Amino acid sequence: MGSYDSVWFRCPVCTQRLELQSKSGSCNFQNYELWDVPPRISADLDRQEILCSCDAKIVLVQLTGKIILPMLTAAPPNEFGDLQEDEED
Ligand SMILES: [Zn+2]
Numbered sequence: 001m002g003s004y005d006s007v008w009f010r011c012p013v014c015t016q017r018l019e020l021q022s023k024s025g026s027c028n029f030q031n032y033e034l035w036d037v038p039p040r041i042s043a044d045l046d047r048q049e050i051l052c053s054c055d056a057k058i059v060l061v062q063l064t065g066k067i068i069l070p071m072l073t074a075a076p077p078n079e080f081g082d083l084q085e086d087e088e089d
């Protein structure tokens with residue numbers, strides 16, 4: 001009935017707190033941090049993408065057991081600009 005559990009993590013770019021919701025756990029409106037996610041929920045959130053308000057695109061990748069990592073798949077445009085300037089030097 002529209003209940004879910006929330007997993008909280010920080011954007012790797014701007015460190016804003018972000019939330020992903022899963023219906024695979026107890027769905028008791030539990031809040032989990034990345035290092036404390038039950039295996040059923042981390043498996044459900046594996047490869048889930050979220051877009052931060054800073055335009056960074058983040059995907060959650062399940063490693064082993066309940067370890068899940070936020071990985072950056074697309075940085076904000078100004079971050080890419082900085083990288084390209086470095087390569088031209
Ligand atoms: Zn961000």
